Amino acid sequence: MQLGPDIVERLNRARADLRMGVPVVLCAGEGAVLALAAEALVPARFAALSALGPTIMAITSRRAETLKARAYDGDIARLTVPGDATPAWVTAIADPADDLRSPMKGPFLSVREGDPTLARAAIQLAKSARLLPAALLVPVTDPAGIAAAEGLTLIDWDKAAPEIARASALHPVIHARLPMEAAEAGRLHVFRPEDGGEEHYAIEIGQPPRDRPVLARLHSACFTGDLLGSLKCDCGPQLRAALGQMGAEGAGVLLYLNQEGRGIGLANKMRAYSLQDQGFDTVEANHRLGFEDDERDFRLGAALLKKMGFSAVRLLTNNPAKIRMMEANGIRVAERVPLKVGRTRHNEGYLATKARKSGHLL
């Protein structure tokens, strides 16, 4: 094995760079660009980037729709950055916070020619760094040279793309006994992915036999609901009800997946909440930010269950997408166990939207 970072390790470095506002060098085929996450832009870097040549801004077609900009690349759009653009211009395109106050942001000139692969790559990296899905790009002719001269992370996207598409392997780190209110016979397992991403946890209650369907819950992290008792969603009551039912039956497994905000991260979820205060529903808010309704990767739930030796579940959920993903990834869903708790006057609308737009079973 080489001593330096392989492509997966470089990708994780690139995410950290983007979060700090440091550009990364992306190349694919003959093309190469410097890419910078719009959210982390500071004026000095914007000036340095613009000095290298004409800049384009990549956004998702969801965001382009709100901005009334043309998207010629299917799921993304590339906008020409005007010569007199400022960092505030970039922020206003990336972040919908002031859309209602200043709705007339265009007109925008969308790029039609050229290959959108690297623009799409930059957005995918920004998303996986839990940043707003928007990036600035400047073409470069000598990617290896500029990466070496400036100490930048260089990513060969032809090698990186298949790695990103493949779910990272998760390895058990440690497990220990954890007596809980819901069940004294609890055990917490910590799993760590190979790609340097978020750790995920499994809470095993009792000693569920591996040859029978286990009572299981795939719970996505919700800081506001799980910890703060937020009334805007039903996560906290669902978490406690699931553990309670497992405690009462004496066996079960709850996967606590660190996919805050349906996979967009807490900062973006709070941006979505702020848009919800302006009158948009949970799905519209995600779209205005440039995200899909649900950015979670449920494959890892199936991977964790398999790793723990389970092959069939009685799944506590109201979300048919979770059932489909389990089945598609080799875990049989012997039964769906409804989990209807925690309705409040604050989350009625949220739950109704999930039923109407995301197919949740009420």
Ligand SMILES: Nc1nc2c(ncn2[C@@H]2O[C@H](COP(=O)(O)OP(=O)(O)OP(=O)(O)O)[C@@H](O)[C@H]2O)c(=O)[nH]1
């Ligand atoms: N983006 C976004 N995420 C939200 C919002 N409200 C809650 N969430 C997140 O949504 C996720 C809810 O997870 P789950 O309860 O596992 O998922 P579910 O799809 O409702 O499925 P079931 O509860 O199993 O029926 C958590 O990650 C929350 O942080 C919101 O308004 N916007």
Ligand SMILES: [Zn+2]
């Ligand atoms: Zn929640």
